[in-house]
Amino acid sequence: MGARPESHDLRMLLVAGAAWAGAGASRWLGWWSVLVPAAALVPAWLGRRAAPSVVRTLAGALVVLAAVAAVTTARLEQVDHGPVRALAEDRAAVRLAGTVVSDPRLVESQFDDVVLVRLEVRQVTGRGSTTGVATPVLVLGDDGWLAVPLGATVTAAGTLGTADDRGLAAVLAARGPPTVVAAPDAWWRGAAAVRQSIRDAVAHRPAAERALVPALVDGDDAGLDDGLAADFRTTGLTHLLAVSGTNLTLVVGFLLLLARWCGVRGRGLLVVGALGIVGFVLLARTEPSVLRAAVMGAVGLVAMGTDGRRRGARALGVAVAVLLLVAPGLAVEIGFALSVLATAGIVLLAPAWRDALGRWLPRSVAEAIAVPAAAQLACTPLVAAISGQVSLVAVVANLLVAPVVGPATVLGLSGGLVGLVWPWAGRLLGTLAGWCVAWIVAVATRGADLPGAAVGWGTGAVALAVLTVVVAAVALGGPFALRRPSTGIACCALLVVSVLVRLPTPGWPPGGWVLVACDVGQGDALVLNAGPHAAVVVDAGPDPTLVDACLDSLGIESVPLLVLTHFHADHVDGITGVYDGRSVGTVETTRLLDPPEGVAEVDAVAGEPVPAPYAATQQVGQVTLQALWPLPDSPTVGPGDGSTANEASVVLLAQVRGVRMLLTGDVEPEGQAALAAAYPGLRVDALKVPHHGSRYQDMDWLLSLGARVAVTSVGADNDYGHPAASTLDPLAAAGTRVLRTDLDGAVAVVEDDGGLSVATR
Known part of the structure; x- marks a missing residue:
C-alpha cells in the first residue's frame, strides 16, 4: 500500500510530460498531433484488461496530449491564417483597435530607439474593410x-x-502615437499606482537599489545595469530579477501572517491567500510568465509542507498540464522549462536532502540549504545548454542572500502600499528595503569576481549528456553523502575550494596562439600574443567581467598597448576589466571623439588616449602593428550618429609569428572601399569580420583578402540580426573557415609549425 501514492505521483508527472509533448508537437505536426494520440486510444482501450493501471495511465496521458495539441493547433491556426496575418504578408497600411497587454518598453539600438508594446487586437481596418479579430500584435x-x-x-x-x-x-x-479610446479598468490603475509608489519609495537610493527593489517585488527591472545583470547570471541569482514563484511565496506568506495577527482563521485564510495571489498577478502583470510563476510558487509551498513528496509531485503534474492548456505557448519558453525544472528539484530532491541534512543540522538550516541546492541542480543542464557555463557559486550565493530576500520583498511592497497614503513613511520602508538589497548586490558582484564562479562547459550533445549524467549521480547520491557530518562538511569544503581556486582548462590557451577573440557577448575584445604573460588588446567589449575573465584564462598580466577602435559601448565599456590586476601601457584610439559618453568613460579610466599612428609600423613584443585607417586628416568631431563612429574605426594590420591578421573594428562599406583602393593586393591569413558580421559589407574586398580564417565577434540572440548569412556564407564558400563567438565561444588562431589552425573554448 505504501508504494501506491508514489506511483500515482509519478503517473501525474507522466501526464504533465504528455501535455508538454502535445504543445510542442502541434507546432510541427499541426492536426496530426491530435489525430495520432486519439487513434492510439483504441488499442489502449482494447487492452485494458491486461494491465488496468498501466492502461489508465497511458489513456490519461494520450487524452491530455491530444487536448493540449488541439488547443495549441487551434490557436496557431487562428494566428497563422487570420486576417491580420494576411494583411501583414501584404505589408498593408492598417488601423488597429485593441487593448495594451504589456508595459511599453524602450529598447535602445545603435541607430534608433524604439518602444515595444504588445496589443490584443480586437478590430483591424485595411484594404477597404473592417474585421473583428482577437489577435496578438507587437x-x-x-x-x-x-x-x-x-x-x-x-x-x-x-x-x-x-x-x-x-x-x-x-x-x-x-505611425505616431496611439489614440487612447478608453482608460484601463480600476484594478489596472490600482496596480499601476502601487508599482509607481514602489519606485518612488526607493527613488532616493543608489541606482542598483532603485532598480532591484521593484524587480524583487513585482519583476519591474527597468533601469537595471547590464553589468550587474551579468553578475546575477554568473552567481545564479537571475531569478531575483524576474517574477518567480519565490515572489509569490513571500508576498502571500506575509499576507497570511498579517491575517493571522489580525485574528483571521480557517476559511478566511484561504480567502486572504486567494486574494493575495490575484493581487500579486495584477501587480506583476497577467502575462503567461507571471501566471507560470504564481502556479509554480504555489506548488513549491505544497512540496515543502506535510506529505510534500506525494502532494507536491501530483500538484506539479496538474499545474504543468493546466498551464499548457491555458497558455500553450509556454511549452517553447526557456523560462517555463527552468521554472518547471526548479520546482521539480524542490518537489523530488529537496525533501530527501533536507531530511539527510536534518540528521545533524537544525531543520530550518537544512531546508535553507536543500531548497536552493536542489532547484539549482535540476536546472544545471539546461542553464549550461543556454549559457555554456556551470555556476559553482550559485548555491552559496543563494544561501547568503536568502535571509534578506524576504525582508527586502516585504519591505519594498509595504513601502509601495504605505507610500500611497504617507509618502515619507513609504520612503522610510524603501530605505530599509534598499539596505537589504545592498547586501544582495554585494554578494552578486563579489561572487562573480571569484576565480571559480562559473566553469565553461560545452553546449554540444556529448557535453550536455555527460553533464546530465553527473547531475543525476549527484541527485541520487546527495542524500547519502549529506546524512553524515563528515561527508557533508567534506562536500561543502570541496565546493568552496572549487569556487576560490580557478580550475585549469585543459588545452587552453593552446600552444602557439597568436590571436584570441574573447567571447564577450555583443562586442569586440581581441588579444594579440605579445610574449609571456603580455598582450596587445584591441577593444574591451561591453562587460568588464567577461574581458577580465578572458585575459585571466590566457594568463595575461601586462598589456603594453590597448587599442580602442572607436568609442561605442560594445567596444569600450569593459575597459576597467582590462585594467583589473594588470599593468596597462599606452592607450590608442580613433581620431573621432564620438560618442561623448564613450570618450568620457575612457578618459576616466585611462586618461586622455592618443590617436593610433596612421601607417606607422610599431613593434610591441612579438606583435607588429600598422594602423591602416582612419586617415590622418579624418575629422575629430562627429555628428553623433552611430554610422559615422563605426566608419572611423581603427583598422589594424597585425603580424605575430609570421601570421598576418586584419582587425577591422566596425568599419563600414565606404571605408572598406577606401581601404581596397589604398592597399590593392592586400592579403592576410586571418580576418576579424567587420561590424560583428553585419550585412553592410564590401564583399568583393573581404573576399579579395584571401583569409584562411575569419572570426566574427558577436553576441547570442542579439537584436541587430548579426551576423548576416549574406556576409558569412560567401566567405565560407570561398574556402575560409568561419567561426563566431556566439556559437564557438572564445576563438584562438594558432600558428602551428608554419601552418594555421584554430581552437575554441
Whole structure:
C-alpha cells in the first residue's frame, strides 16, 4: 500500500510530460498531433484488461496530449491564417483597435530607439474593410507610446509586417502615437499606482537599489545595469530579477501572517491567500510568465509542507498540464522549462536532502540549504545548454542572500502600499528595503569576481549528456553523502575550494596562439600574443567581467598597448576589466571623439588616449602593428550618429609569428572601399569580420583578402540580426573557415609549425 501514492505521483508527472509533448508537437505536426494520440486510444482501450493501471495511465496521458495539441493547433491556426496575418504578408497600411497587454518598453539600438508594446487586437481596418479579430500584435512605436498605460484601449495606424514569433500575428510599425479610446479598468490603475509608489519609495537610493527593489517585488527591472545583470547570471541569482514563484511565496506568506495577527482563521485564510495571489498577478502583470510563476510558487509551498513528496509531485503534474492548456505557448519558453525544472528539484530532491541534512543540522538550516541546492541542480543542464557555463557559486550565493530576500520583498511592497497614503513613511520602508538589497548586490558582484564562479562547459550533445549524467549521480547520491557530518562538511569544503581556486582548462590557451577573440557577448575584445604573460588588446567589449575573465584564462598580466577602435559601448565599456590586476601601457584610439559618453568613460579610466599612428609600423613584443585607417586628416568631431563612429574605426594590420591578421573594428562599406583602393593586393591569413558580421559589407574586398580564417565577434540572440548569412556564407564558400563567438565561444588562431589552425573554448 505504501508504494501506491508514489506511483500515482509519478503517473501525474507522466501526464504533465504528455501535455508538454502535445504543445510542442502541434507546432510541427499541426492536426496530426491530435489525430495520432486519439487513434492510439483504441488499442489502449482494447487492452485494458491486461494491465488496468498501466492502461489508465497511458489513456490519461494520450487524452491530455491530444487536448493540449488541439488547443495549441487551434490557436496557431487562428494566428497563422487570420486576417491580420494576411494583411501583414501584404505589408498593408492598417488601423488597429485593441487593448495594451504589456508595459511599453524602450529598447535602445545603435541607430534608433524604439518602444515595444504588445496589443490584443480586437478590430483591424485595411484594404477597404473592417474585421473583428482577437489577435496578438507587437507594436514598434516612437516615444509617444511610452505614456500608454497597461490595460488601455487604443487605436493606432501603421504598416503591418510578418513576425518571427509564431505567437504573434504581425508586427506593426506604428505611425505616431496611439489614440487612447478608453482608460484601463480600476484594478489596472490600482496596480499601476502601487508599482509607481514602489519606485518612488526607493527613488532616493543608489541606482542598483532603485532598480532591484521593484524587480524583487513585482519583476519591474527597468533601469537595471547590464553589468550587474551579468553578475546575477554568473552567481545564479537571475531569478531575483524576474517574477518567480519565490515572489509569490513571500508576498502571500506575509499576507497570511498579517491575517493571522489580525485574528483571521480557517476559511478566511484561504480567502486572504486567494486574494493575495490575484493581487500579486495584477501587480506583476497577467502575462503567461507571471501566471507560470504564481502556479509554480504555489506548488513549491505544497512540496515543502506535510506529505510534500506525494502532494507536491501530483500538484506539479496538474499545474504543468493546466498551464499548457491555458497558455500553450509556454511549452517553447526557456523560462517555463527552468521554472518547471526548479520546482521539480524542490518537489523530488529537496525533501530527501533536507531530511539527510536534518540528521545533524537544525531543520530550518537544512531546508535553507536543500531548497536552493536542489532547484539549482535540476536546472544545471539546461542553464549550461543556454549559457555554456556551470555556476559553482550559485548555491552559496543563494544561501547568503536568502535571509534578506524576504525582508527586502516585504519591505519594498509595504513601502509601495504605505507610500500611497504617507509618502515619507513609504520612503522610510524603501530605505530599509534598499539596505537589504545592498547586501544582495554585494554578494552578486563579489561572487562573480571569484576565480571559480562559473566553469565553461560545452553546449554540444556529448557535453550536455555527460553533464546530465553527473547531475543525476549527484541527485541520487546527495542524500547519502549529506546524512553524515563528515561527508557533508567534506562536500561543502570541496565546493568552496572549487569556487576560490580557478580550475585549469585543459588545452587552453593552446600552444602557439597568436590571436584570441574573447567571447564577450555583443562586442569586440581581441588579444594579440605579445610574449609571456603580455598582450596587445584591441577593444574591451561591453562587460568588464567577461574581458577580465578572458585575459585571466590566457594568463595575461601586462598589456603594453590597448587599442580602442572607436568609442561605442560594445567596444569600450569593459575597459576597467582590462585594467583589473594588470599593468596597462599606452592607450590608442580613433581620431573621432564620438560618442561623448564613450570618450568620457575612457578618459576616466585611462586618461586622455592618443590617436593610433596612421601607417606607422610599431613593434610591441612579438606583435607588429600598422594602423591602416582612419586617415590622418579624418575629422575629430562627429555628428553623433552611430554610422559615422563605426566608419572611423581603427583598422589594424597585425603580424605575430609570421601570421598576418586584419582587425577591422566596425568599419563600414565606404571605408572598406577606401581601404581596397589604398592597399590593392592586400592579403592576410586571418580576418576579424567587420561590424560583428553585419550585412553592410564590401564583399568583393573581404573576399579579395584571401583569409584562411575569419572570426566574427558577436553576441547570442542579439537584436541587430548579426551576423548576416549574406556576409558569412560567401566567405565560407570561398574556402575560409568561419567561426563566431556566439556559437564557438572564445576563438584562438594558432600558428602551428608554419601552418594555421584554430581552437575554441
